[in-house]
Amino acid sequence: MRRTQNRGWWWVWGLIVTVAGAMGSRADDSPPDPTRYRSPGQLAISARAGRLAVADQTRRSVVLVDADKWKIAARVPLAGRPTAVVWDPAGSVLYAAEHGAGTVAVIDGAKGEVRSRIRVGKWPAALAAAPARTPRRLYVGNQDRHTVSVVQWDANGPQVVKEIPVSREPSDMEVTPDGRYVVVANLLPHGSGLDPDLSAEVSIVDTQTLSVAHAVKLPPGSTLVRGVCVGPKGRWAYVVHGLGRFTSPITQLERGWVNTYALSIIDVAEGHRRATVLLDELTRGAADPHSIVVSPDGRYVWISHTGVHEVSRVDVGLLHELFEGNVPKWLVDLKDGMRDNIWVEIQRDRSKISVLQDDLTALFIARAIERWPSGGTGPKGLALSADGTRLWVANYFSGGVSLLQTETGRVDTTLSLGAQPEPDAVRRGERIFHDATYAFQRWHSCASCHANEGRVDGLRWDFLADGIGNAKDTVSLVWLHHTEPMNRRATVATAKECARGGLQSTNGLVPTEQDVEDLYAYLTSLRPMPSPHLDENGRRTAAAVRGKAIFEGRAGCAQCHPAPYFTDRKMHNVGVLSPNEPDGRYDTPSLIEAYRTGPYLHDGRAVTLREVLVEHNEKGLHGKVKGLSEQQLKDLIEYVKSL
Ligand code: HEC
Ligand code: HEC
Numbered sequence: 001m002r003r004t005q006n007r008g009w010w011w012v013w014g015l016i017v018t019v020a021g022a023m024g025s026r027a028d029d030s031p032p033d034p035t036r037y038r039s040p041g042q043l044a045i046s047a048r049a050g051r052l053a054v055a056d057q058t059r060r061s062v063v064l065v066d067a068d069k070w071k072i073a074a075r076v077p078l079a080g081r082p083t084a085v086v087w088d089p090a091g092s093v094l095y096a097a098e099h100g101a102g103t104v105a106v107i108d109g110a111k112g113e114v115r116s117r118i119r120v121g122k123w124p125a126a127l128a129a130a131p132a133r134t135p136r137r138l139y140v141g142n143q144d145r146h147t148v149s150v151v152q153w154d155a156n157g158p159q160v161v162k163e164i165p166v167s168r169e170p171s172d173m174e175v176t177p178d179g180r181y182v183v184v185a186n187l188l189p190h191g192s193g194l195d196p197d198l199s200a201e202v203s204i205v206d207t208q209t210l211s212v213a214h215a216v217k218l219p220p221g222s223t224l225v226r227g228v229c230v231g232p233k234g235r236w237a238y239v240v241h242g243l244g245r246f247t248s249p250i251t252q253l254e255r256g257w258v259n260t261y262a263l264s265i266i267d268v269a270e271g272h273r274r275a276t277v278l279l280d281e282l283t284r285g286a287a288d289p290h291s292i293v294v295s296p297d298g299r300y301v302w303i304s305h306t307g308v309h310e311v312s313r314v315d316v317g318l319l320h321e322l323f324e325g326n327v328p329k330w331l332v333d334l335k336d337g338m339r340d341n342i343w344v345e346i347q348r349d350r351s352k353i354s355v356l357q358d359d360l361t362a363l364f365i366a367r368a369i370e371r372w373p374s375g376g377t378g379p380k381g382l383a384l385s386a387d388g389t390r391l392w393v394a395n396y397f398s399g400g401v402s403l404l405q406t407e408t409g410r411v412d413t414t415l416s417l418g419a420q421p422e423p424d425a426v427r428r429g430e431r432i433f434h435d436a437t438y439a440f441q442r443w444h445s446c447a448s449c450h451a452n453e454g455r456v457d458g459l460r461w462d463f464l465a466d467g468i469g470n471a472k473d474t475v476s477l478v479w480l481h482h483t484e485p486m487n488r489r490a491t492v493a494t495a496k497e498c499a500r501g502g503l504q505s506t507n508g509l510v511p512t513e514q515d516v517e518d519l520y521a522y523l524t525s526l527r528p529m530p531s532p533h534l535d536e537n538g539r540r541t542a543a544a545v546r547g548k549a550i551f552e553g554r555a556g557c558a559q560c561h562p563a564p565y566f567t568d569r570k571m572h573n574v575g576v577l578s579p580n581e582p583d584g585r586y587d588t589p590s591l592i593e594a595y596r597t598g599p600y601l602h603d604g605r606a607v608t609l610r611e612v613l614v615e616h617n618e619k620g621l622h623g624k625v626k627g628l629s630e631q632q633l634k635d636l637i638e639y640v641k642s643l
Helices: 002-026 316-323 342-348 350-358 425-433 495-506 513-523 542-552 609-613 630-641
Strands: 040-046 051-056 061-066 071-077 081-087 093-099 103-108 113-119 124-129 137-142 147-154 157-165 170-175 181-186 201-206 211-217 222-230 236-244 259-267 272-278 289-294 300-305 310-315 369-373 379-384 390-395 400-405 410-416 571-573 585-587
Touching (some): 040 400, 051 081, 051 093, 061 081, 137 170, 201 259, 222 300, 236 316, 300 316, 300 379, 316 342
Parallel strands (some): 124 170, 222 289
Antiparallel strands (some): 081 093, 103 113, 201 211, 300 310, 400 410
């Protein structure tokens, strides 16, 4: 009886799946709707109100949780993807960044209603509120404009009083307890692929002068800087990021040869990087650190690692002692054969601190790090209770928030944000793409290099498929199935092969056919964002319209970069030569989203679009740019930015 009923339901289900499948294949370019999943991203706790704010990235809402009763109190629909949430110092008003909508929602934390909205850049991605006892202010990091908007309140309500340029794609920030500085993490490096010291930086904004007081460079290869927090005394900032070994050819994955993951410690007022330590173990990467929070006493930081479904706790109190040369006796006695360990070497010679960024054992031998399962899959946001005993972790893919006891690192309980539908192929593929357990010793996920949902890390990498000593700038995967062949030297014919090859060679594990299909479904579901360089109505500016005529007309760009995908899918020599590739022939790249995929050209030598067309086009083989006036060149670039 039960069986028959079941079969009946399966029949209906089969029909739904068939119809959905047919719709999927008919509308090749309209991806399935992700809004049915629950995907908690960022978290913020109001100690005063006992409320935990959970940003649900796919549902585009904020879920307010009563932290003590451990129950959902309200759901607040938003106008954009909530990339950041922060409480005002009184703990009664919640701000939520609405990415894509260009606003910050001001939410009544008790009622769970949006009271008003503040206009900022189109892609707000980071928020920080000025602390109590300082003038009311909100700082908003704009991913699209690479700026921080300073919001102040007067009789007419909130006003943006200043927009401060930072480095590239501000992703997270925090204000020092005295309100003096805002420490801003920039997601990506901003520089040329030929620079061996290429790295992302941390911008320290002085809130009195409203300008960047210090641009703190992270070690070479630093990218995907996602989390920052400031210690309770305001002296130290802690930043988590990837640390790519992009100057070595990818001959192996072992021992962090390709990607490692790091914690950088910055003296805020001095604008000086004290040290960078690695969070990985010798044979187990700590891929894709996302968020970081510090305990109220400043002793520990907690870090989420999206790629390995873990959280780690680092004893930064101990690290500061070790940097000062105060090495406990048991650690002095811990010899590496006959040799002293790194901490003893640092005790002897403080300049050796710089070696830590290459040392995969330093934290472990000092027992300064512990790692635990996060209680779900794809952990991102973190929040710590005011007494430091409870840690909340947002698990993006499993759709819940877990609660860990900080004493033991154990998961106490998990709260689901609601029913989570069975993942379809796209969602399964999204998970594989972000999952470093699909890589040898968890050294990276696809997202460790293709950040921002399949875009770029701003670095170049020397894969061996096209020879050695010819590193290629990471390419965006948007529309990859319309831009075959793949890779800058067209070394792979199809996008599907590339998905398989990515898992097999880049990640170093043999995938199942299902994994490949799922990953491919995700990759082909990626869609360009509407360019933030369009006007408020989503239309091209007058300059971009003029540029379009030049692009299609006298400059001859459209010959090789024809709409709609802006590539002829052929190889050309446009006069950009590299020593190991004397024929100079490269696959024409798509120009869609070129505003965010820099640096440019096969080796990333050009930082800006202007450099592509002018500085790296001496022979004039790359489009007919030479006869253009300054204004025409500007218009042409405006057009490329609008794609
Ligand atoms: C270490 C950094 C890194 C990792 C990890 C990585 N990629 Fe890439 N990817 C690159 C670079 C660099 C290129 C450009 C290579 C070239 O042009 O020869 C690229 C190119 C590609 C392309 C070709 C795109 C095109 O339009 O030509 C695809 C597809 C791709 N990657 C998918 C993946 C997938 C899937 C994964 C995970 C299994 C992955 N990548 C992991 C750096 C990386
Ligand atoms: C003869 C074909 C051809 C023409 C004409 C041409 N391009 Fe290109 N374009 C290419 C190729 C091939 C590359 C890749 C070169 C490399 O990787 O070093 C490229 C690269 C670029 C890039 C860098 C994209 C990236 O992601 O690295 C930009 C931007 C660009 N072209 C814009 C233009 C503009 C604007 C024009 C017109 C002035 C133009 N191109 C004309 C073939 C062409």
